[in-house]
Amino acid sequence: MERKVYKQTFRHVVQAAFFALTNGYVQGFVTGKIYAGGNKKICVPGLNCYSCPGALYACPIGSLQAVLNSRQFSISCYVFGFLMMVGALMGRFVCGWLCPFGMVQDLLYKIPLCRKIKNLPGHKYLTKLKYVILVVFVFLLSSLVKDITGLGQPWFCEYICPSGTLFGGIPLVILNPQLRTAIGFRFIWKVLVLLVIVLMAVKVYRPFCKYLCPLGALYGLCNPISLYRYQVDQEACVKCGACQKACDMDIKVWETPNSVECIRCGKCKNACPTHAITTTCETFSRRWKRTNKK
């Protein structure tokens, strides 16, 4: 039991450290202005709004829409290539370990206010919603709907992204009096979306990641082929279901260890009584040690 708690604490420490590392522009939180250095051309793997006062790097979904919105480009090789690279390396490990909004939802779920549930009713169908958001809001609307000057809008950021409201919108509005005067319907809408997700996250585990996140949808597609994968030793597995019971994403790990929903939090690995679940990294390191011994 202690080992399990320790492992999850370690994951939260990694989440917090990565957040601090990528949002370390302290001056921004004092002045209410954002970092404008050259690092901002580099994307981070998680959903991290570049309008957060502390952000040192760019959000991949925001960047993808920025390029699609522009007059010069109709596709984004840079951001799409970056997403493919990260997805091929670790898939949704990013969601479980490196995404700041994922960390916020993890912490909200720990609040002991009500009886927790893993999924919303209609879970199976709702999980497909994130693909609709990815295609419609991130790709189609951003690249097809353009104004008279040929510029488009970041539709996902504008109407859905709760991470942008939490880490960018609210701190900037608090810190910058000029922005406060410009608050309108859209800001109120975005605060409402954030509020609903925050309240839901207290009862349901990671509702945004499960049902709405387009970044998670993209990385999830890479889960079955990413270099960091889970492997189940079918001879050792007794199919007791302990892994699914421990899994807050409600995955039958013994059947689909690399499900598109898996965020690689590692709870299933810790719960397995026969240690049948391993990662490709562990297998690689074991093989490496064996070869070196010889």
Place this chain on the structure above:
Amino acid sequence: MKEQRMKLSADRKAGMMGVLVLALGIGLMIMGIRNGEVQVVLEKAIKICMECIGIG
């Protein structure tokens, strides 16, 4: 035993596919950088994105 061997082979295929996607991703990234997409990202990211925060 046969089932285990099939799983191993599927796992190896998945690994190879991962390497292929990784290489393709790196290639696309380099292509994007050479096309000047990075400048578009930088220009957007260094200004407060009013739409992103729900203002404007």
